[in-house]
Structure formats: structure tokens, C-alpha cells
Amino acid sequence: MYLIFETYMTSGKIEKLSASLEDYLEAIFNLLSGKTVARSKDIAETLGVTRASVTGALRNLAQKGLIHYKPYGYVTLTEQGNRLASRVARRHAVLHSFFSDILGLEEGISQEAACRAEHLLGPEIINRLTVFMEFVTRPDTEGKDVAAEFEAFCRDGGQDFQGNHTSGTAGKGYNDEHKIKR
Amino acid sequence: MYLIFETYMTSGKIEKLSASLEDYLEAIFNLLSGKTVARSKDIAETLGVTRASVTGALRNLAQKGLIHYKPYGYVTLTEQGNRLASRVARRHAVLHSFFSDILGLEEGISQEAACRAEHLLGPEIINRLTVFMEFVTRPDTEGKDVAAEFEAFCRDGGQDFQGNHTSGTAGKGYNDEHKIKR
DNA sequence: TTGAAAAGTTAGGATTAACTAACTATATTT
């Protein structure tokens, strides 16, 4: 499974990142937005891989000009890398929000699914989904609330699943604890 | 990217199929529901791989007890294989319908995204999405139609994308022409 | 300040899944 959608330019050529490398980049991005430095060990823990695997990925990302990396040194994102990582993170956020806020699925499941799907759904889907969520959560809809109605629909219909629609935790503030191990 | 959700039993043990093998199984399933026989060449064309790759996958699926396969013979699904393939196809159909009928994305994009996502989204997501679509398309909603409203919302909001919401092709009858090449 | 623990790297190997090229089997056509 190789094709990915977000692209970056290297010496005038458009390149794409594998799902795996996108994961690494996103993990670095998330770590940096919290703790200032991204350590190999933390990246490994986040993604559920060994430290050795991280080293390989870092070399790869550095070679592609997306991170600043020197053995035994701190990892930071280049401007390119930051731009790309932001877009990946946005995809993640949109998907997570859809799974969690619209479908009302529990946090862990939403998080994991977002991690997986974020590498596979192209900009058309992500953009349209974004607009769909704006549509569904728009305030000017005379008291209607699709998410709430759907929750009621699920309850009344006696559908057999275990969402978190009743809890008021409406998204935001995710971490990558649920990144899937392979 | 390895973890997959649909499982099958072999000698009492629960097994999972890789995304790639699910693709092969689904392709066989679709071919069989049309033309009675599934030829190596057709599978290769459907999935955009070489015939040699198909042979390898067939051996693999046969060894897992999901297809009947003898070199130079016809390929058929075992009961197990058919069960599994149906579930994969259902996931595909649900996702495609969501992308196409709810989000109003064009056929090719919906098809391709469904192909990709069907291997990555677990039963919780697929089930909930199924219910969500029932919810959104239920008839008892006093003249409301979420898909149509969303279409209007997109048009009025001047959102810049190119859906097929105006065309009346509401799902069904898909093929795998848009399976992504890797 | 020195030595152990923690973090990071290297080397080597496994797995999955693709490819090309060459070969074999089956089908078709004359």
C-alpha cells in the first residue's frame, strides 16, 4: 500500500511520502508541538516500533529534506517538513472528528481509524468531508443537530453498538496513544 | 500496513488477511459474480498487477483455504473464502455509497477511496457508518434529505469542488475499474 | 569524574508484495 496524496517538492520535482513515513513525520510534528524536542525513543513509543526502525526512518526523512537530523542530535522539522506534517495532521483531525463527533464512536476507535485512513483518502474526500462536517454542525439549522439526532436514532432503533455519544467529549486534544502496532 | 479486520478460521485459529490478499479475494468474488470463472489475467487486470503476482497470491489464498486453486485450473472460492469476500465487498459498498451518495463525490474518486479504505476501517466504523446512512436516508424525515441539503449547502456556500451531486446516479452496480495501481 | 543506565545507531535478517524474463500449458486457427 504505497500511494499517498500529500506531496512535497524536492528540486522542482513533486514527491510523495509512504504511509509509514507520513506516520513518522506526523509523530514528530505532534511531539514537537508539545515537548519542544522529538526524541527517537518517544517517536518509537508513539508509533509502536523499535528505536532501530526510527533511526532508519529519520535518515530517510532527512534525506528527503523534511527534517533536520544528525546522529545523536535533536530532530526538528524543515519548513517543507512542517508544511507537509501540518497537512497530514489536518487530515487526521478531520477524520477523527467525523468518527468521534458525527458517528459518535469511542475515542480509541476513532483515533485508530483516523491514523489508518489519513494516509489513504485523497484531498477530494478530505475536503468534502470537511465541508460536510461544517454543514452538519452549522448553527443556523433551526434547532436541528444531526449528531444528536443520529444519537437518538441509534438509541431508539436499538442498534447494538457502544458509542460515546452520551459523553460530552466533543473532539480536540488528541494524542497518538492509539497508533496501531504492526 | 498489515492489520486487517475481517477474520477467518483455519483449524480453530482466527486469522487475518493482508490488505493485498483481501483485494485479490474481492476481485475473484466480483469476477465470479459476473462471468462464472475468474481467470488469472482478469484478476491481474482488475488489480493492476502482473499475472505473476496473481499466481503468487492465488497460491497464498489456496494455502489459507480460501480458494480452490490448481495450476492452470479455474479459481473458485471455498465457503470460507466466499464468506470473507462477501464481507469485504459489503465494506466496499458501504464506503462507496457514503462517498458517492452522501458526500456527492464523483464515481471514480468514490470507487478508489472505497478500495483503499475498505481494508483499514474496522467493523465498528463500518457498522456505524451503515447505520448513519440509514439515518440520513430514512424516509420519515418530514421532507428532509441530508444529501440534497448538503448539495445545496455546497452550491450556495460556493465551495470549490466538483461533485456529481446533481447527476442522479445514486450508487449500486460498481465494478473495480478504479482499483488503484501501486 | 567516572561508570552505569538510557538513548541512539549499526548490521544483518525476515516478511510482504511487487516486478521482469523466461518457460510451460492450453486454446485457437488454419
Next chain:
DNA sequence: AAATATAGTTAGTTAATCCTAACTTTTCAA
């Protein structure tokens, strides 16, 4: 029925990831 075209297979290669085990560098505490 023989020649040829089509389909299918085999063997060998490549590439992306991951792993384990052993080694090196850095950090920190006595």
C-alpha cells in the same frame, strides 16, 4: 494436427518496513 497466440507459472530480483542483537554515544548520579 501443427503452428501460433494466449494464459499461466517459475525463478530470481527489488524495495519498503520491520525486527533483534550488539555496539556506541550521551546523560546523570554517586
